[in-house]
Amino acid sequence: MTDEIRPTALTPPSGCALGWQPSALAPVFWGWREYGPTDGAPTRVRVFHPSIDSTPNTAQLLSGCGRYPLIVFAHGYCEQDDNHYQRWVRTPAALARSxxxxxxxxxPNIHVHPAQSPGTQQVLASTVTWMRQGWPGKEVLLPAAKTGLAGHSYGALHAGILATRIQVAAVASLSGVWNDWQPGYGTKPIHQGTVPRLLTWGTDDPQATLDAPTWNAIAKPRHRAVYGGADHYDYFPYNQDLPCRTSSGACPHVGIATDDLLIMFFANYLPPELWPDLPSRIPNNLVPPPLNLPPEQGFYAGGHLTGLSTFNANSSCSLALSVELPLDKTVPHVREMLRHQADQAVRAAGLVPVFTGSTSPAAWVASQSPAGGTKVVADSAVSMTMQSGPLP
Known part of the structure; x- marks a missing residue:
């Protein structure tokens, strides 16, 4: 059974309207605004933000509570749907709450293959620039390195291309049609760089289904979510009339399950400013832990991180999750060190110290597991048994 998570974070500035900065484990409400060329934006763009107001279209940006990472979401192509970018509401709203x-x-021209559409790619890149330089709320953003990208279908390919050109912290691909990437286009963007990636697709979506060689060529860390019987547009609500949707899978909850995974993925690799310990609280498989929130936080948390549990409760829904992490951390040799020395050495290695045995200030490490020199994934535990008395 998964342990309950009681969220902790650094205290926000005194001017914050809340006692915490919103995160995946302590959400708030959300709001949105639409901008366009008259505002200096390179295209029409909807910006979703955290808020404590409950009416999204008038909700004010929650500022003064710490800075937030920027995520740019690239929509895909939907024939005869002129304002397709406006279809994406639930997913960006879930991230804004977090x-x-x-x-x-x-x-523009999202129907053109991303490898042959430099104009579209420039608009996406210019949106990132405008958000940091021209968006009225730019002061609440963390630095440029704290940028995430996500996209659906052709939008996932555009996000992947942009990730090879600017510094980003994490990239998510929702049914990216990577099998439509021809050899003449060069190396697939998902095979370039070492940025953490989440890729999702349905088994009834052949253009997005990656075979083993393609998947294995993606650098670690890599996360994968494969929905049984799901189709290309199943991320949208089933009651939403999409002109490009000709078929749907049997499970109606692919979209809300994916929202949960996206929240956990970005929380792991791109936490808000005042949540430095958030990655250590996110399970590697991205399955949300149960929350135990105090009343003042629970007030804002209705429906938050319930998508995957709703998905799992439906017999028509199935999901295969996998994660592969790099073994890039080395366990230090800490035997015979004093507790404070061992604690410092283990933390400096990007690992988590766990002590048992003597609590004496003069106690030393009698044994450790894993042994010094072992290669492990980041945030792995190093167990140390403490002993008092003279060293052997």
Missing amino acids: GYIVAVPEL
């Missing part, structure tokens, strides 16, 4: 600023730009 402490992110999410920009969803309208991408």
Whole structure:
């Protein structure tokens, strides 16, 4: 059974309207604004933000509570749907509740293959620049390195291309049609760089289904979510009339399950400013832990991180999750060190110290597991048994 999570974070400035900065484990409400060329934006763009107001279209940006990472979401192609970027509401709203600023730009010529559409790619890149230089709320954004990208279908390919050109912290691909990437286009963007990636697709979506060689060529860390019987547009609500949707899978909850995974993915690799310990609280498989929130936080948390549990409760829904992490941390040799020395050495290695045995200030490490020199994934535990008395 998964342990309950009681969220902790650094205390926000005194001017914050709340006692915490919103995050995946302590959400708030959300709001949105639409901008366009008259505002200096390169295209029409909807920006979703955290808020404590309950009416999204008038909700004010929650500022003064710490800075937020920027996530830019690239929509895909939907024939005869002129304002397709406006279809993406639930997903960016879920991320905004979790402490992110999410920009969803309208991408021109999205029907053209991303490898042959430099103009569309420039609009996406210019949106990132405008958010940091021209968006009225730019002061709440963390530095440029704290940027996430996500996209659906052709939008996922555009996000992947942009990730090879600017510094980003994490990239998510929702049914990116990577099998439509021809050899003449060069190396697939998902095979370039070492940025953490989440890729999702349905088994009834052949253009997005990655075979083993393609998947294995993606650098670690890599996360994968494969929905049984799901189709290309199943991320949208089933009651939403999409002109490009000709079929749907049997499970109606693919979208809300994916929202949960996206929240956990970005929380792990791109936490808000005042949540430095958030990655250590996110399970590697991205399955949300149960929350035990105090009343003042629970007030804002209705429906938050319930998508995957709703999905799992439906017999028509199935999901295969996998994660592969790099073994890039080395366990230090800490035997015979004093507790404070061992604690410092283990933390400096990017690992988590766990002590048992003597609590004496003069106690030393009698044994450790794993042994010094072992290669492990980041945030792995190093167990140390403490002993008092003279060293052997």
